[in-house]
Amino acid sequence: MSKEHWDNSFSDKDYVYGKSENAFIHDKSSIIPDHSKVGCFAEGEGRNAVYLAKLGHDVTTYDQSTFGLEKTETLASESNVDVKTVQVDLTQEKVNNHQFDAAIMVFGHVPKKDQPFLMESMIDSVKPGGYVIFEVYSKDQLKYQTGGPPSLDMLYDPAEILSWIKNNKCIHFYYGEAMRNEGKRHSGLGHVIQVVIKK
Template structure:
């Protein structure tokens, strides 16, 4: 998906995925130590970044959509927090290593050939003993029609993800159904892959 695709996607006046954090991030955020430096990957309009900033973390978001990043700034100011935004193509550019105490990604969908690069960049950005937390749609999501990419090429396979994270301590891994009501783009029961690993 191109920068143009995501700019167009986020150009709606509404926050297309809502302003509230993802349920899985809400459930797992207490793992992140107080006053951590957190990187949010493929963060779109910033709902998870702003939530983490409100918890007292120092948050940096990465996305290729400048419109998404502008909406992140707007949402942050509405909530009286600061979030650093970085425009980057996460399928081509690696984020600086060993800088965060934790990293998160919610529904960061990229083509199959770029998925490992994105996940490894996210893991590498975290310092030893830090946490990586993410939730993505699985290939099975196509049958649900409740959000996410319309192509299996943009969805994740659980075996791939297990291979990419196998060298780290797995705290949580889930492959199955989850109910997600996030704005107007994620509505109802879907099929997800969730992971929490410790570096």
């Protein structure tokens, strides 16, 4: 989706996905070593980035939306933490390799043709021995109508994700239902793919 789409989406005065971190990130964040450098990909309004900064990590967040990044900075300020914000189209520009101890992404939905590039950039941004943690909606999510893009092309296939992560140690892989109540946009039972890998 375009920068204009996300700017329109995040221009709402409310935090459209809420201010609290995603439940999967909350559950898995303990795997990240203390005082890590963490990259947050397609991070939107910053709820997960701010949560990780509150845990003591050095956090950089990437998104293409000016409004999303501004709201990230506001939320970080409210929480008395620092989060570095970088405006970038993650479907066009690769993030530097081997700079982070961990990377996360929550519902970073891009067109199918761009998904391998985004995944490769995120995995490559992490140093050997580092962790990548992400949760996305699966193609089955269309049946649930509880959030996520209304287009099959923007959702993820579990077999494709397995092929993208196969060169790394898979610590956690889940394909199935999960309850997600996050702001106005994710409400109720959905169908997700969850991954934790170690490079």
